[in-house]
Amino acid sequence: xxxxxxxxxxxxxxxxxxxxxxxxxxxxxxxxxxxxxxxxxxxxxxxxxxxxxxxxxxxxxxxxxxxxxxxxxxxxxxxxxxxxxxxxxxxxxxxxxxxxxxxxxxxxxxxxxxxxxxxxxxxxxxxxxxxxxxxxxxxxxxxxxxxxxxxxxxxxxxxxxxxxxxxxxxxxxxxxxxxxxxxxxxxxxxxxxxxxxxxxxxxxxxxxxxxxxxxxxxxxxxxxxxxxxxxxxxxxxxxxxxxxxxxxxxxxxxxxxxxxxxxxxxxxxxxxxxxxxxxxxxxxxxxxxxxxxxxxxxxxxxxxxxxxxxxxxxxxxxxxxxxxxxxxxxxxxxxxxxxxxxxxxxxxxxxxxxxxxxxxxxxxxxxxxxxxxxxxxxxxxxxxxxxxxxxxxxxxxxxxxxxxxxxxxxxxxxxxxxxxxxxxxxxxxxxxxxxxxxxxxxxxxxxxxxxxxxxxxxxxxxxxxxxxxxxxxxxxxxxxxxxxxxxxxxxxxxxxxxxxxxxxxxxxxxxxxxxxxxxxxxxxxxxxxxxxxxxxxxxxxxxxxxxxxxxxxxxxxxxxxxxxxxxxxxxxxxxxxxxxxxxxxxxxxxxxxxxxxxxxxxxxxxxxxxxxxxxxxxxxxxxxxxxxxxxxxxx
Numbered sequence: 140x141x142x143x144x145x146x147x148x149x150x151x152x153x154x155x156x157x158x159x160x161x162x163x164x165x166x167x168x169x170x171x172x173x174x175x176x177x178x179x180x181x182x183x184x185x186x187x188x189x190x191x192x193x194x195x196x197x198x199x200x201x202x203x204x205x206x207x208x209x210x211x212x213x214x215x216x217x218x219x220x221x222x223x224x225x226x227x228x229x230x231x232x233x234x235x236x237x238x239x240x241x242x243x244x245x246x247x248x249x250x251x252x253x254x255x256x257x258x259x260x261x262x263x264x265x266x267x268x269x270x271x272x273x274x275x276x277x278x279x280x281x282x283x284x285x286x287x288x289x290x291x292x293x294x295x296x297x298x299x300x301x302x303x304x305x306x307x308x309x310x311x312x313x314x315x316x317x318x319x320x321x322x323x324x325x326x327x328x329x330x331x332x333x334x335x336x337x338x339x340x341x342x343x344x345x346x347x348x349x350x351x352x353x354x355x356x357x358x359x360x361x362x363x364x365x366x367x368x369x370x371x372x373x374x375x376x377x378x379x380x381x382x383x384x385x386x387x388x389x390x391x392x393x394x395x396x397x398x399x400x401x402x403x404x405x406x407x408x409x410x411x412x413x414x415x416x417x418x419x420x421x422x423x424x425x426x427x428x429x430x431x432x433x434x435x436x437x438x439x440x441x442x443x444x445x446x447x448x449x450x451x452x453x454x455x456x457x458x459x460x461x462x463x464x465x466x467x468x469x470x471x472x473x474x475x476x477x478x479x480x481x482x483x484x485x486x487x488x489x490x491x492x493x494x495x496x497x498x499x500x501x502x503x504x505x506x507x508x509x510x511x512x513x514x515x516x517x518x519x520x521x522x523x524x525x526x527x528x529x530x531x532x533x534x535x536x537x538x539x540x541x542x543x544x545x546x547x548x549x550x551x552x553x554x555x556x557x558x559x560x561x562x563x564x565x566x567x568x569x570x571x572x573x574x575x576x577x578x579x580x581x582x583x584x585x586x587x588x589x590x591x592x593x594x595x596x597x598x599x600x601x602x603x604x605x606x607x608x609x610x611x612x613x614x615x616x617x618x619x620x621x622x623x624x625x626x627x628x629x630x631x632x633x634x635x636x637x638x639x640x641x642x643x644x645x646x647x648x649x650x651x652x653x654x655x656x657x658x659x660x661x662x663x664x665x666x667x668x669x670x671x672x673x674x675x676x677x678x679x680x681x682x683x684x685x686x687x688x689x690x691x692x693x694x695x696x697x698x699x700x701x702x703x704x705x706x707x708x709x710x711x712x713x714x715x716x717x718x719x720x721x722x723x724x725x726x727x728x729x730x731x732x733x734x735x736x737x738x739x740x741x742x743x744x745x746x747x748x749x750x751x752x753x754x755x756x757x758x759x760x761x762x763x764x765x766x767x768x769x770x771x772x773x774x
Contacts, residue, residue, distance in 0.1 A: 145164065145167060145168070145200070147160060147164065148164065148196070148197070148200050149512070149513075149528070150512060150513075150524050150527045150528050151527070152363060152364075152367070152527075154359070154360040154361075154363040154364070155360070157193070157196070157363050158359055158360075158363065161192060161193075161196060164196055165195065165196055165199065168196065168199035168200060169199065169204075171199070171202060172691070173202070173690065173691060174199070174202055174203065174204035175202060175203045175204065175377055175379075175603060176203075176204050176205075176206065177198075177203055177204070177205050177206070177232045177233065177373070177377070178205070178206050178207075178208070178229060178230060178231045178232045178233070179194075179205045179206070179207055179208070179231060179232065179233045179234075179235060179373070180207070180208040180209075180210070180226060180229060180231035180233070180234045180235070180280070181194075181207060181208070181209050181210065181235045181237055182210040182214070182215035182218055182219070182234060182235070182236050182237065183209075183210060183212070183213070183215055183236075183237040183238070184213050184215055184237065184238040184239060184241060184242035184356070185212070185213065185237070185238075185239060185241060185242075185354050185355060185356035185357075186212060186353050186354050186355045186356075187209055187210075187237055188209070189355060189359055189362050190237055190357075190362055190365065190366060191207050191209055193362050193363055193365075193366035194235075194366040194369055194370060195207070196366070197366045197367045197369075197370035197371075198370045198373060198374075200370070201370055201371075201373070201374040201379050202374075202379055203370075203373060203374060203377060203379065208225070208226060208229040208231060210223075210226070212354065213242075213354075215236055215237070215238065215242075215270070216266075216270060219270045219273050219274060220269070220270070220273065222277070226278075227277075227278070230278070231278065231280045232280060232281065232605050233280055233281045233282075233283060233373060233376070234274055234278070234280045234281070234282050234283070235283045235284075235330070235369060236270070236282065236283070236284045236285065237285055238284075238285050238287075239285065239287065239288055239332065239356040239357065240287050240288055240289065240290050240306075240310055241356050243263065243287070243309075243310070243313070244262075244263060244266060245259065246259075246306050246309055247259055247303065247304040247305075247306075247309055248304060249304050250304060251303060251304045252303070253303045256303040256304065256309065259309070260309070260312055260313060260316065263313060264313070264316050264320075267284075267317075268320070271284070271320070271324070271327060275324075275326060279326075279605075279607035279608075279610075279611070280326075280605075280607065281326050281328065281376060281605060281606070281607070282326060282327045282328065283328050283329075283330050283369060283372055283373075284317065284327065284328070284329055284330065285329075285330050285332045286313075286314045286317050286318075286329050286330070286331055286332060286333050287310045287313055287314055287317075287332070287333060288332045288333055288335075288336040288341075288344065288357075289307055289310060289333070289336065289341065290306060290307075290345075291341050291342070291345055293306075293307065294306070314333060317329060325535065325584070325585055325606065326606060326607065328372055328376075328534055330365070330368060330369050330372060331368070332357075332365065335361070335364055335365055335368055336361070338364065339360075339361045339364050343358060343360055343361055344357060344358060344361045345357070345358065345361075346358035346359075367529065368529070370529075371529035371532040372532065372534055374529075374532065375532040375533050375534040376534050376592065376605075377592045377603060378589060378591075378592030378593025378594070378603075379593075380530065380531055380532050380533065380593075381432075381488055381489065381490050381510065381530040381531055382432065382433055382484055382488040382489075382593075383432065383433040383434070383435060383462075383478075383479075383482065383484055383488055383489045383490070384424065384427060384432050384433070384434055384435070384489075384490050384492065384525075384531075385435045385436070385437045385475055385478060385489055385490065385491045385492070385509075386424070386434065386435070386436055386437070386492050386493075387436075387437060387438055387471075387492065387493035387494065387495070387498065388436060388438040388440060388445055388448055388466070389438065389440070389448075390494045390495075390516075390518075391492060391493060391494045391518070391521075392417065392420070392421060392424075392448070392454075392456065393405045393406060393407040393414075393417050393448060393451065393454070394406025394407065394411075394413050394414060394417055394518075397440070397444050397445065397447060397448040398440060398441055398444040402447055402448060402450055402451050405448065405451055407421075407451055407453050407454060408451075408452075408453035409453075413518070414453075416517075416518045416519040417518050418453060418455065419522070420518050420521050420522050421454065421455040421456050422455050423521075423522040423525075424456060424522075425455050425456055425460065427531060428460050430533070431533070432531050433462050433463075433482060433484070434456075434460055434461045434462060435461055435462060435463035435464070435465070435478045435482070436461050436463070436464045436465060436466060437465050437471055437474045437475055437478065437491070437493075438465070438466045439466075439467070439468055439471070439498075440466040440467075441466065442464075442466040442467065444466075445464075445466035446458060446464070446466070462482060463478045463481050463482055465477060465478060470501060470505070471491070471493070471498050471501060471502050472501055472502050472504075472505035472506050475489060475491060475502060475506060475509060476506070482657075483596075483655075483656035483657050483659060484656070485508070485595060485596065485692065486506055486508040486509050487508040487509070489508075489509045489510065490509070490510040490511075490512070490525070490530050490531075491509050491510065491511045492512070492514055492521060492525070493511075493514075494514070494515075494516050494518070496513070496516075499511045499512075499513065499514075510528070510530060512524055512525070512528055535585050535589075563660075564731070564732070567661065567662060567731075567732035568731075568732050569628075570627040570628055570629070570661075570732070571627055571628045572625060572626070572627045572661065572662075572732060572733040572734065573625075573626050573627070573733065573734050573735070573736050574623055574624065574625050574626075574663065574666045574733045574734070574735050574736070575623070575624040575626075575735075575736055576621055576622070576623045576624075576666065576667060576670040576735055577621070577622065578613070578619075578620050578621060578622075579609065579612070579613035579620040579621075579622055580613075580622070581610075581613075583622055583634055584606055584609055584610055584613070585606065586633075586634045587609055587622055587634070587637055588604065588605065588606040588609050590634065590635075590637055590653065590655065591603060591604050591609070591637055591651065591653065592604070594653045594654070594655065594656075595690070595692040595693060596656050596692050596693055596695055596696075597653055597654040597655070597656055597659065597664075597693070597695060597696055598651075598652075598653040598690075598692075598693050598696070599649070599651070599652045599653070599685065599686060599687050599688070599693070599696055599699060599700075600650065600651055600652070600686050600687070600688045601688065601690050601692075601693060602650060602651050602688075604639075604651075612639060617641060617642050617643075618639060618640065618641055618642070619638075619639070619640040619641075619642060619647055619671070619674050619675070619678070619680075620638065620639055620640075621636075621637070621638040621667060621670055621671060621674070622634055622636065622637055622638075623635060623636035623637075623638075623654075623663060623666065623667050623670075625658055625661065625663055625733070632655075632657065632658055635654060635655040635657065635658045635663060636653065636654040636655070636658075636663055636664070636667050637651065637652075637653050637654075638651065638652045638653075638667055638671060639651040639652075640671070640683070642678065642680060645679065645680055645681040645682065646680065646681070646682045646683075646684060647675055647680045647682070647683050647684065648684045648686065649683065649684065649685045649686055650686070652667075652685070652699075654667070661732075661733075662729075662730045662731065662732050662733050663733065664699070665703075665728075665729040665730040665733075666729075666730040666733045666735060668703055668729055669726075669728045669729055669730055669735075670735065671683070672722060672723075672726050673726075675722045676722060676724075676726065680722060681721065681722055682719055682720065682721055682722065683705075683719065683720040683722060684708075684717055684718070684719050684720075685699075685700040685705055685717070685718040685719070685720065686715065686716070686717060686718075687699070687700060687715075687716040687718065688714065688715050688716075689713070689714065689716070700718035700720075701718070703720065703729070704720060705718035705719060705720045706718065706719055706720070
């Protein structure tokens with residue numbers, strides 16, 4: 140998406156341009172291939188037409204094509220509580236509850252006691268929770284809920300922030316209650332309009348003209364920022380967020396040229412105003428890495444000089460923070476291609492930061508899939524621009540995210556270790572691999588959903604499922620489900636494979652089979668197949684039908700079923716290939732180098748699925764099932 144017209148939707152966004160050219164933008168965005176469909180219900184406490192219009196644009200820009208249901212004006216509660224048939228028949232994947240401070244039912248009266256104010260808060264929370272619980276139990280949709288912005292007027296002045304009866308105090312306490320609910324319910328996300336209104340400015344956020352004439356709680360200009368933020372949340376749910384940040388070095392992570400100036404003369408640290416800006420940018424990058432963003436270096440430099448830069452005593456980033464390191468005199472685009480291949484990620488998962496406009500232009504021209512934002516040359520703005528583009532938005536932080544850098548660093552160690560072996564089979568045997576393969580468990584619902592929605596290459600059908608759908612499938616006895624985790628002598632790779640099949644009499648049709656590319660060539664797909672055949676034998680399933688739906692990104696698995704001994708069904712469409720496999724009475728396992736272990740959570744699997752609060756009270760950050768309770772980085 141490098142066309143001139145779409146630059147209006149890249150930083151810095153000028154709201155007036157987006158509002159003026161929305162029709163042209165939508166027309167061009169709809170020409171993109173492979174748009175992911177989703178159904179979104181917008182239930183508003185004020186007028187929502189402008190929100191819907193803007194949200195559609197920003198979702199399309201993220202490769203997501205929405206179909207909308209809009210509730211009537213201020214009917215967000217009635218539509219849910221009275222089960223509006225139109226909403227129920229729409230079967231939304233996402234429900235966006237668009238409320239603002241205008242929708243608080245009643246603020247405290249002046250001089251009310253703390254106990255009276257606390258009672259009002261409980262009543263207000265009960266009102267909203269009744270809506271959320273109804274959605275969870277009846278519709279199963281993901282909820283995106285606005286928290287509360289602040290009104291422009293303060294009748295109590297500065298007392299508003301701490302007096303019990305102050306409106307600002309009341310709203311901040313409600314926001315804290317919303318946040319507590321979000322931490323406890325995995326299918327509930329907050330659209331932080333408190334932050335957005337501060338970022339835009341309350342004068343620009345609210346418009347008297349639009350409120351009194353059209354009951355628009357947020358101005359059209361501010362709606363652009365709001366829609367971008369909601370689209371970022373939705374894209375993270377669908378696995379469309381970026382994974383890897385590729386960084387230049389000289390004048391990007393520090394001031395100066397390390398090869399010419401030497402480490403001791405680099406501008407980095409608190410004793411220089413520009414050095415402090417570089418330090419803050421490094422700190423921001425380190426925070427991204429701690430929560431799961433992969434880091435890589437791409438620098439035109441001598442490799443030893445490049446590495447020496449990280450020995451600077453004030454450098455926050457260290458060599459082991461980077462999962463790939465390219466420092467040579469090749470073109471940046473060539474090196475980024477190699478980084479993507481080395482990490483087994485798509486080019487569209489990468490963001491490239493370089494202070495040099497010529498290098499950014501070269502990468503943008505040669506690798507249009509790579510995000511190459513125009514960060515300028517002032518390091519003070521680098522983090523702000525990255526943040527504004529919402530590249531790395533996440534809707535949940537799960538354990539595998541926190542350990543992602545460790546996974547890729549372990550892969551680098553495996554690659555170096557493999558060089559000592561002439562025979563690939565011998566190398567695999569030496570790894571001492573163990574796999575945990577079991578039916579879906581509540582403790583992994585979030586990770587399974589995440590993997591389903593972001594895996595494109597080793598993915599036979601590229602079908603997408605919401606967390607609610609994953610939960611329903613796990614509880615439906617007509618489905619066979621399997622997840623796979625893989626560990627070896629270098630560490631735990633985490634949950635890397637997912638399989639879903641639907642049983643009809645004696646036939647199992649595979650709706651989904653995917654695997655993380657970081658474990659390619661390790662026999663994990665064979666181990667999953669061994670477990671699948673065992674499941675079929677136990678359930679007296681006689682035939683497995685594999686589906687392959689070719690896409691632009693999954694060519695690598697075109698021969699997957701043939702390699703497993705499946706026979707292609709003649710006459711099937713090339714856009715939806717069918718392969719069949721007759722389950723033998725006696726089966727010899729295909730995998731030779733992976734030992735399967737019993738899932739520690741497996742014994743309680745049925746009990747977990749029967750629990751009343753299976754979705755809402757499951758812990759996101761779980762202990763490692765292999766018994767390696769690795770320390771969690773600070774998030």
